[in-house]
Amino acid sequence: MAETDHKTTRAGLRLHCFQGIPERLLDVSFRDLWQHLEGPSIFDIPGRDARPLLVSVLLHGNEDTGWTAVQNVLRRHLGAGIPLARRMLLLVGNIAAAKDNVRTLDNQTDYNRAWPGTRYPEAAESALMREVVEVVAAERPFASIDIHNNTGNNPHYACVNRLDENGLHLARLFSRTVVYFTRPVGVQSAAMSKVCPAVTVECGVPGNSAAAVHAAEFIEAALSLAAFPEHPVPGHDIDLLQTAVIMRVPPDASFSYDGSDADFRFLEDIDLMNFSELEPGTRLGRLGGNKTRRLTVVPGGDFDIVPESYIAYDDGAITLAERAIPAMLTRDPRAVRLDCLGYLMHRIDRTGKRSETT
Ligand SMILES: [Zn+2]
Secondary structure, rough: OOOOOOOOOOOOEEEEEEEEEOHHHHHHHHHHHHHHOOOEEEEEEEEEEEEEEOOOEOOOOOOOOHHHHHHHHHHHHOOOOOOOOEEEEEEEHHHHHHOOOOOOOOOOOOOOOOOOOOOOOOHHHHHHHHHHHHHHHOOOOOOOEEOOOOOOOOOOOOEEOOOOOHHHHHHOOOOOEEEOOOOOOOHHHHHHOOOEEEEEEEEOOOOOOOHHHHHHHHHHHHHHHOOOOOOOOOHHHEEEEEEEEEEEEEOOOOOOOOOOOOOEEEOHHHHHHHOOOEEEEOEEEEOOOOOOOOOEEEEOOOOOHHHHHHEEEOOOOOEEEEOOOEEOOOOOOOHHOOOOOOEEEEEEEOOEEEEOOO
């Protein structure tokens, strides 16, 4: 397929740019994209409104819902000769990791930690993402959507990195649950929110066709939005949450979910607590081994808090010491090692202040 202009980033990772998208790609599984594409690629797909919607998929190679959703949308339109309501810039991200069905390859920087604001500005992936922002910003995008999956039992929810009304309107097209976060840094939606309204959407676990249908409906809704409403999102239309702390297992500590001895013996079904309001004293697991290890608890937001005070260790039980709403608690050891055990959140109001009791 014919490529339009492209540059090579300093460390050799190249962004491939195409006009349009070949229809044969619409039947290719995410794991086979490497057979058709040479690397991370942007497709410029025309629509009736020339201001584009950026849609990014597969920044994490094993998170297939975004790609399947885009295939659904494009098949419906291109297959039937019906133009998109709005032009789409489609970024297909980490196809090398997709080939192996993993989030990120061991020799790569995470494609969703490498955007401007990243802690790894020297990485080849960071140069690539700077180039993406430059290419996309030049087209004056209408909005940006980054589509992800996660590993635990989580409802579908949207994330924003700014509390501006247009971003919240966009988020609300996906879900009434909206999480505001400022850390981790280097994520797509934080970088793009400096250019246009931008959201990350979390579509539950990978490989679920209902999730792809939901994400496809969201893409269609965003493409069809002619302009953002003038009025603010009504308060009763949105459940706004902010991450207070991020919980990690120290790299040299062991953990288990099946009760077998380890420094941290987490509850087998720990992810079932995600997005429920938990009281102090709620148990996350028990300490094992020599019972001296502690979770690494770091701030995840702008609250005036002492992160370590969120978790208590009484009589070997690992318990919550503050009212909080967990998210992304996972039973996937690889996710724990690569990212975190999970987050603890509070409800906030539109100004970012903690609201009511949680
Ligand atoms: Zn992801």
